[in-house]
Amino acid sequence: MFSIVESKRKKPVLLFDTFRYTQDKIVGTTIYWKCEDRSCPGRAVQYGSAAPNLKKSHNHNGDENKCKAEEFKIAVKRRIEHSPQPVKRIYKQELTSLYTTSPQIAPSIPMFHEIKNSLYKTRNDSYPPAPHTVDDVKIEGIWRKTLHDSVKQLSTSFNDHWFMDGTFKSCPHPFYQLYTIHSVNNDLSTPELYTLLPDKNGSTYTHIQFYDYVTKGWHFRLNNDLNHINHPHFYVFIRAIQNDYAHNAATLSRHLATGTLPPRKKLYVNRNARLLNLEDRYQAHTLTLEEYFDKVSRLVGVKKF
Numbered sequence: 226m227f228s229i230v231e232s233k234r235k236k237p238v239l240l241f242d243t244f245r246y247t248q249d250k251i252v253g254t255t256i257y258w259k260c261e262d263r264s265c266p267g268r269a270v271q272y273g274s275a276a277p278n279l280k281k282s283h284n285h286n287g288d289e290n291k292c293k294a295e296e297f298k299i300a301v302k303r304r305i306e307h308s309p310q311p312v313k314r315i316y317k318q319e320l321t322s323l324y325t326t327s328p329q330i331a332p333s334i335p336m337f338h339e340i341k342n343s344l345y346k347t348r349n350d351s352y353p354p355a356p357h358t359v360d361d362v363k364i365e366g367i368w369r370k371t372l373h374d375s376v377k378q379l380s381t382s383f384n385d386h387w388f389m390d391g392t393f394k395s396c397p398h399p400f401y402q403l404y405t406i407h408s409v410n411n412d413l414s415t416p417e418l419y420t421l422l423p424d425k426n427g428s429t430y431t432h433i434q435f436y437d438y439v440t441k442g443w444h445f446r447l448n449n450d451l452n453h454i455n456h457p458h459f460y461v462f463i464r465a466i467q468n469d470y471a472h473n474a475a476t477l478s479r480h481l482a483t484g485t486l487p488p489r490k491k492l493y494v495n496r497n498a499r500l501l502n503l504e505d506r507y508q509a510h511t512l513t514l515e516e517y518f519d520k521v522s523r524l525v526g527v528k529k530f
């Protein structure tokens with residue numbers, strides 16, 4: 226087991242077999258590490274990114290707990306950088322998981338109040354300041370990209386159904402509404418497009434809204450990722466959307482390979498079948514558009530549209 230962390234002075238530190246090393250020199254792709262204790266002859270060598278080898282033994286014992294505590298802090302910080310979840314919650318989850326696997330390390334782990342300044346600094350450093358007005362919005366760098374640095378079309382079939390939906394709660398300031406377009410293919414609903422609207426747009430409030438139930442699970446997941454905060458920080462929201470994309474891509478790839486679907490409430494499955502039936506009737510011109518809308522909205526329990 227080894228990991229490379231950062232010292233307070235931002236220098237790389239190797240944690241290897243309960244010892245701490247600082248970088249001695251780099252020759253080509255070979256990294257030479259020396260024991261952090263200057264009076265110790267302990268040395269390790271690392272070829273490329275492979276696991277290091279001990280070259281010269283130490284004249285003292287290692288400190289396993291100190292190394293583990295450091296690895297813990299790095300793991301928490303990595304998650305703070307990549308997850309929009311609250312800092313304290315991430316700390317708690319990591320602490321619980323550490324205690325489950327290695328309870329003997331717990332006494333060496335700093336308490337939240339002892340490292341919270343450094344953790345909040347990590348959080349602040351990982352998100353740019355939120356824009357105040359729509360004109361301030363200038364999304365740069367990693368914030369423009371999805372996980373794989375591409376805008377990949379998730380939809381794979383011409384038989385997809387498309388649903389549009391708006392939500393206010395998880396929409397970040399200074400926007401008014403988060404508007405999403407989801408494709409539904411074989412009962413798997415996948416968001417395809419996220420749009421932030423600056424103000425109330427009349428046309429989004431037409432008969433389309435009654436498809437809300439299709440996207441309920443998605444709303445719940447997004448709100449949960451955002452810790453049910455109303456109008457989250459703009460970049461925390463973007464991070465949640467990036468994570469959402471990764472989650473959906475993973476679910477969809479599993480679905481396409483095996484046909485597996487996440488379980489859905491029976492109510493929704495039944496409704497979906499009846500919705501499709503209404504749509505078939507509309508396509509076959511046995512229902513007028515007005516009748517179609519009327520039946521659909523009654524089906525999903527919306528009185529007015």
Ligand SMILES: [Zn+2]
Nearest residue numbers: 260265267283
């Ligand atoms: Zn040493």
